Amino acid sequence: MTSLKGEDATITGRVRIGNEHVNQTECMRRAKTKGAHRAATDISSSTTLLIWGGLPVNVVSDPDREYSRKLIKADDRRRDGDHVHVVDEAGFASLLRRQPAHCLRLTKARRTVVVERPEGQGILGGPLKIRKPTTREGNALTVDLSKLDAATEAHEKTLRALERHLHGHDIRVHAPLNTAPRFDVGWANGSRVFVGEVKSLSATDQDQQIRLGIGQLLDYQQQLLPQKVTPVLILERKPRDQRWRDLCHRLRIVVTYAPKFPDV
Numbered sequence: 001m002t003s004l005k006g007e008d009a010t011i012t013g014r015v016r017i018g019n020e021h022v023n024q025t026e027c028m029r030r031a032k033t034k035g036a037h038r039a040a041t042d043i044s045s046s047t048t049l050l051i052w053g054g055l056p057v058n059v060v061s062d063p064d065r066e067y068s069r070k071l072i073k074a075d076d077r078r079r080d081g082d083h084v085h086v087v088d089e090a091g092f093a094s095l096l097r098r099q100p101a102h103c104l105r106l107t108k109a110r111r112t113v114v115v116e117r118p119e120g121q122g123i124l125g126g127p128l129k130i131r132k133p134t135t136r137e138g139n140a141l142t143v144d145l146s147k148l149d150a151a152t153e154a155h156e157k158t159l160r161a162l163e164r165h166l167h168g169h170d171i172r173v174h175a176p177l178n179t180a181p182r183f184d185v186g187w188a189n190g191s192r193v194f195v196g197e198v199k200s201l202s203a204t205d206q207d208q209q210i211r212l213g214i215g216q217l218l219d220y221q222q223q224l225l226p227q228k229v230t231p232v233l234i235l236e237r238k239p240r241d242q243r244w245r246d247l248c249h250r251l252r253i254v255v256t257y258a259p260k261f262p263d264v
Contacts, residue, residue, distance in 0.1 A: 001085050002100045005035030007049040010042065012070045015053030015089045017096070027051065027092070034096055043070045050074045052104070053089045075106045154200035158236045158258050159185060162196070165261045181220040184234070194254075194264075195220050196232040201239070210235070210244050217253055230254060232264065 011027045022030070028039035031051075043050065050070060074084040087094075091101030163173050166187055174186045176195075183195040197220075199213040210233070217231035233248060235257040248255045256264040 001049075001087070001095070001103055003035065003098065004031055004049070004095045007031075007036050007085070008044075008046045009036045009039045009049040009051060010044075010047045010070065011039065011051045011053065012041070013053040015051065015092060017089065017093045027053075030096055031092075034098070043073050047074075047077075047084060049085045049087070051087055051089070051092045053092070071106065078106065152200075154202050154236050155198050158200065158234060159198050161258045162198070162234055162256075162261060162264075165264070181223045183216075183220050192230055193227070194230045194232050195224070196234045198234045198236075200236045202236060206240060210239060214248065214251065214253060218251070232256060234261075234264075 009028075009031050011024045011031075015022050015024070015027050024041050028041075031039040036049075038046070052071065071086070074086055077084045086104045086106060087101045088104065091104070094101040162185065166173055171187050171189055176183050176186060181195075184198045185196045187194050187196075195217070197213045197216050199209040201209055213233045213235075217233060221229060221231050231252075232254040233256070235255070238257045239245065239255075245255050254263055256262055
């Protein structure tokens with residue numbers, strides 16, 4: 001499908017657009033601004049489009065969950081010859097940009113609905129357009145020193161707070177040896193060795209800082225092989241987006257943040 005215009009849309013689950021989680025009320029508002037005839041959270045006989053959000057998996061097997069019931073109803077409508085478009089959050093984002101979205105296939109076995117996504121759905125967009133290189137004047141790239149100073153101050157403040165926290169648990173903090181990677185802080189607790197990278201979040205882009213910290217920690221871990229170390233991402237405050245904690249958990253990176261430094 002190529003447009004929201006005239007569609008009677010039903011929204012289920014949490015929808016993520018770009019890096020932003022958008023609640024259902026806001027999703028309905030955005031759908032209407034792009035021409036949807038109706039946008040609601042309930043599925044009815046007039047529904048023509050189901051926007052399926054918040055589920056990274058392809059198999060929905062819990063019939064008691066609201067999102068399962070809606071998918072099952074959409075599949076039942078299709079089997080009766082009344083087609084209901086189904087798009088995931090990536091498809092919805094495309095429709096909001098007035099770009100085509102794949103209508104997802106549904107396969108039903110007993111009380112399980114399987115969502116069949118095309119290869120690259122939600123990842124691969126249109127053809128890559130390679131732009132011609134441009135030239136810049138020598139003074140075109142500048143650094144905001146006030147932000148840099150603020151970030152440095154926040155970095156040191158977070159590091160001092162962590163030192164006090166660990167000292168309260170009779171743990172001494174260490175700088176890296178000259179022959180070791182340049183991590184911000186290290187410590188030992190029993191037989192476990194931890195290497196930490198501190199990232200300030202106040203005066204800079206959170207996503208950029210956290211990505212940088214994760215990359216640095218993975219690099220330190222690799223450089224220190226065959227020794228086993230536990231990498232720790234130490235943040236000025238709790239990150240806004242839960243996805244960073246989920247990613248670090250998958251990578252076995254401990255995430256902690258001021259002022260209480262949980263999990264450390």
